[in-house]
Amino acid sequence: MAALIKSQTSSKASIEKSYENFKKSPKDRLAKTSYLQTRLDILEEQWTLVTETHRKLSMEGSDAIFETKYFKEDIFSSIEEIYILYKSDLKDALSLLTPAASLPNEAAKNESNVNLPKISIPIFSGMYNEWPTFRDMYVSLIHTNASLDNVQNMHYLKGHLSGEAAQLLRHVPITAASYQDSWLLLNNRYNNKKYLTNGLLKRFINQPNIGTESCSAIKEMLDLTNDTINGLKNLGINVDTWDVIIIYIISTKLDSESRKQWEAKISAVDELPTLNQMREFLESKFRSLEFLDGKQRLKPNFSNHKPKAMHATATVSNVTLESCIFCKQNHRLSNYKEFAKTNYDARFNFVQTNGLCFNCLGSKHSSKVCRSHKKCHICKHKHHSLLHPNPKPTSGPCSSDSQKSLLVSEVNAMVSNVKASLDSSESASNFTSHFSKETAPNQILLATALVESRARNGYTHLFRALLDQGSQASFVTESAVQLLGLRKIPNKSIISGLGGDNTSVMASKYIVMMDIQSRHDPSFQVSVRAHVLGAITSLLPSEKVLNFDWPELNNITLADPQFHIPSKIDILLGADIYGDLIREGLIKGPRGMPTAQNTALGWILSGPTHQGKSIQSQSAHCHHNLIVSSHFHNDDNELLKKFWEIENYFFDTKILTKEEQLCEDLYEQTTRRDASGRYIVRLPFREDDPKCKYGNSREIAIKRFQLLEKRLKKDAELKNKYSEVIHEYLDLGHMVRISDDDKRKHVSVYLPHHAVIREDKSTTKVRVVFDALCKGNNGISLNDTLMIGPKLQQDLRHIILKWRMHPICLSADIVKMYRQIIVAEEDVDFQRLVWRDSPESEMEEYRLERVTFGTASAPYLAVKTLQRLAIDEGSAYPLVAEKVKKDYYVDDLLT
Incomplete structure (x- = not known):
């Protein structure tokens, strides 16, 4: 520790002395770019050593280190200040030596005052496909710049290399004599026409096939084609007669619908199509798909297919499904029956080998960042139900799997038995039931409000709250807790819901205390004791409310002005706080329209809204009366024991990355x-x-x-x-x-x-x-x-x-x-x-x-x-x- 502090003190003295010497430098030295650049390079090396040493001191960890003179007098900050002043003076001196371009007349001189964006040369890491871009920009801006000497060129060259390319020149000195040899060495290594050509063609030929119509995929194919052609031309390769070959490769990679349209377009004439025709086709194709996608985002496009009455389904939308990685067909892996028929080990190994998400079985992301709110139907943990572990068979009368199922049933039964005896930490949760009908003319509004809450750092944040008098406690999402910086109090609670079966048992591990304020009444503030959950419900309302016409709304202040737009729910305010919010005032609309209730947060709306159209599916959000067991009496020790047996079971089945x-x-x-x-x-x-x-x-x-x-x-x-x-x-x-x-x-x-x-x-x-x-x-x-x-x-x-x-x-x-x-x-x-x-x-x-x-x-x-x-x-x-x-x-x- 003492040696590191002494090193910092020595570095400070060295930088200070160098700075003083620089101020005393004669004018003829200050007129040399190489002199200033060398000083700047030495300063950067000293600063790197200072920051690295300071990092080691900070990581020392003992209390004694922070009682030393180094930390008490903040020596590092003083070194940093000297470094900033010294570097600023060096850069100012260098900028004075930058030659200005002489202009032919006063008009052109005035035009040069426009501040154009700085042209930056990309760093070359030694990848062959990066060389042409780096070479062209470096040659045009540095290599052929008559105002720069070879020493400056060498500085710029080594400063724009990294990785393998930097290793190639790491022992070459920065001198005028070494520049031409260094530039020739890089050209001989990376200006390899064969490697560059092979790289361009490999990238073009190996581009993936397009499974279904997609504007982004077609646009990428067009851009890659143009990039390949331009790259080959830049290497001096004549591609004027390559049209037939390139068109064939592109057409084999198109989706079936696009290929049919292309063949129909060129079948009218017997002549061979040209590459320009293919480009025009791809251009018009992705632009039309972009236009259609834009319209679909504005207005959902429902098919005319009528589902069977009461058949369970998801909300219909025209979404392009990713190809099943198991059979290569156009459906999700989770819906493929043949995959579900395989045993657990085979399913698990397949998902792990192909790097799929363990939660939704999708590709290109892991379960840690999976956006799906669905969990295992069996255990409610974050993995797909098809990947729920099958315990190894035992010699007992029943398997471990059946024992766990029986254990869950016992816990649910015991939760039902103790509901009446628990009178603290009541809580609420919500469940989303998806069902389909022939027609669904009405959308049901639930009471929502915008509330404010102050974070620990003093900033006020706006949240969307759901008011539910059918819930015996309040909830807040984990994301809201993190944003506000609230202190989480450990409080393991079992939350049970409708039916008392496995699917309606949840667990909350923490509670928080938070204050909420009204946006319309600054004097109103209430403290809320809320249980923490990962998510409270899906977006509310489930679909955008259209054609909403109720004149009475023009004369009242709504608690949630955007009540008709589906948005995330951050807070659920239950019956424990509902009474503090209600104010005198009730407006009942016509039959089939919502009711408005006055509250301290503004007027809230709840009830049906007449949509006036037939839709294929509807999400009904049912908020059921729930009980939270936040503590257990002596009679409930068995319940606690069995609950933790379930929890510990999943600790033993950790899924490896x-x-x-x-x-x-x-x-x-x-x-x-x-x-x-x-x-x-x-x-x-x-x-x-x-x-x-x-x-x-x-x-x-x-x-x-x-x-x-x-x-x-x-x-x-x-x-x-x-x-x-x-x-x-x-x-x-x-x-x-x-x-x-x-x-x-x-x-x-x-x-x-x-x-x-x-x-x-x-x-x-x-x-x-x-x-x-x-x-x-x-x-x-x-x-x-x-x-x-x-x-x-x-x-x-x-x-x-x-x-x-x-x-x-x-x-x-x-x-x-x-x-x-x-x-x-x-x-x-x-x-x-x-x-x-x-x-x-x-x-x-x-x-x-x-x-x-x-x-x-x-x-x-x-x-x-x-x-x-x-x-x-x-x-x-x-x-x-x-x-x-x-x-x-x-x-x-x-x-």
């Missing part, structure tokens, strides 16, 4: 044991060729070690303890010296290391910590390329709670747990380091041959190997194996 499953598979396929029984593991890299090895980390590790040496030189006791730890690594064989032949291996990563002092530890007060987060000069660290693996153990609080239940408790830990596991020979060169006992000695290189603390995958590899040991040796020591699986938290045993 694609990366977590890949990490698990890699471990199972590559882990082995040596002759002594010790486990040998591979590092779980995200890709076969980790980019971290190309970051020249050796130079960074050496510089960091030299800083460590200076720190150790000032503290003899720390140096002795640090050396003891390093030599312990060597004596135990956990670290070995690298031979001269191995030093020349290119595939290697060097880890910087430093000391962490823990005075609270009774054993090892000094630890050597390896910095696997240190990025190479390509911006990638070892940890960036490693998978962290899935969570394998229970939360610590669960283990401690179980531990407290025993009359006699035992605690122990595994000595050097990580270092008991060997890293495979293929991966040890990703864990190199440098060390020497004294500055006078030659720098030696070593590699760590055990799982290393500080790497992202170390916790997973250690815990997974411990559990693997319990499995492998469980038959000989069954009791020990059970404790290892359930009572360990990393390396600590609590049993």
Whole structure:
């Protein structure tokens, strides 16, 4: 810590001195662009070091660090202020040297005063398809600019490269002599006509087929065609005679309806169609589809097909269905009966392998960001009902699945029995029932109002509330709670609804206290105790109310002026608050029209509205009287027990992400044991060729070690303890010296290391910590390329709670747990380091041959190997194996 603070103080003095010297620079130096640019580059390097050091100090975590002079006097802010002033002066001086274009006459000179947008050159990363655009812009703006010398050109060139292209020139000095060679080197590498042509054609030929008519898909096809043709022409390839080939490729990828229209268009003549005709067809096609889509968004287009009376259905709309990935037909996977007939394991593996959403079975998103509000019909958790886990069969009289179903039924029955005895924390919820009829002339309005609520930061937010006197409690959505910054109070409550069956049992885990104000009466404010739910209901009203004509509304102030437009409900105000809102005043409209009731929030509307048209489906929102059990009496212990049995069942069936499953598979396929029984593991890299090895980390590790040496030189006791730890690594064989032949291996990563002092530890007060987060000069660290693996153990609080239940408790830990596991020979060169006992000695290189603390995958590899040991040796020591699986938290045993 002291070394880092001293580094910051030294950096501040260095920047201040450089700034003072700059102010004293003679005019002839200030007239040189290269002089100013070099100073600016050095300043940026110093600032990068300052920000990185400040980040490390801030992450130190101890209270003592924030009591130092560095944080009390805010040294970082003072360095930042000097940096801003210095950089501003440098940029101002550079701008004065920018040559202005001489104009032929005064009129043209006046026109140049227009502030045109700055032209930015794209960064070239080494991708072949990016080269033509970068080359053309760079040549036109920089390479052929007569006002720039080669030193400036070299600065601009290296400043616009990244990735592989930057690596190509990383050791080339910024001089006038090196510019032409560098530009030639890039041209020879990336101006490869064959690669560029293959890339354009591959992208064009491999574009996906269009399944159904879509304006966006056809527009993308047209744009890709034009881009390919222009790219080939730019490479000097004559494509004038390619029309037949390009038209054939495009037509094979069109949807069936568009292809029929194209064939009908060209069948009138015997001549071959031209590419311009195909372009005109695609242009007119997507424009007509855009026009039709726009009309459909304004006015729903219902088909004339009449559903059977009372047949369950969803609201009809002309939506393009995505192709079923199981059979490639035009329907949703969730509706395909053949998929539903397969067993659970097959369905689960298919969804996971194809990266589908576990909630709606859709593609291109995960269940975490799924917008569907539907949940499993069996357990109400966020996964599709087809993916509800089937427990393995047992030897008992009934399967685990039937036991869980029976358990749910028992809980629902017990909820019904205790409703009458519970008289606190009453709550409400709503359910949406979808049914179809031959005709549905009326839309039912529910009472909604706009209310204001003040957030913790002082800002006032507007929410849409549903007023429901049939609900015994109030609710608020999780999104509204997050926006207002409300404190959530843990309060597990069971919410039961209509029918008392499985589908009408919900759970709320929190309550909040919030204040709402009226938009029309500033003096009205009421405090609401609300239960937190993910969502309260679907959009209300379910459809836009059209042709609404009621003259009485012109003379009253509505609580929700947009009552006729479907919108989200953020708050439900139940009977616990309803009485505080009602005011004198009631207006009853004609038969078939809603009723208006005066409230403190304004006039609310509820009841039927005459739509005057036939529609295919209707959503009726039924708000039923519900009871929330927010606490349990002694008679209800069995209910609480069974409820948590259901909850715990789903904790044991965690669904892994694609990366977590890949990490698990890699471990199972590559882990082995040596002759002594010790486990040998591979590092779980995200890709076969980790980019971290190309970051020249050796130079960074050496510089960091030299800083460590200076720190150790000032503290003899720390140096002795640090050396003891390093030599312990060597004596135990956990670290070995690298031979001269191995030093020349290119595939290697060097880890910087430093000391962490823990005075609270009774054993090892000094630890050597390896910095696997240190990025190479390509911006990638070892940890960036490693998978962290899935969570394998229970939360610590669960283990401690179980531990407290025993009359006699035992605690122990595994000595050097990580270092008991060997890293495979293929991966040890990703864990190199440098060390020497004294500055006078030659720098030696070593590699760590055990799982290393500080790497992202170390916790997973250690815990997974411990559990693997319990499995492998469980038959000989069954009791020990059970404790290892359930009572360990990393390396600590609590049993």
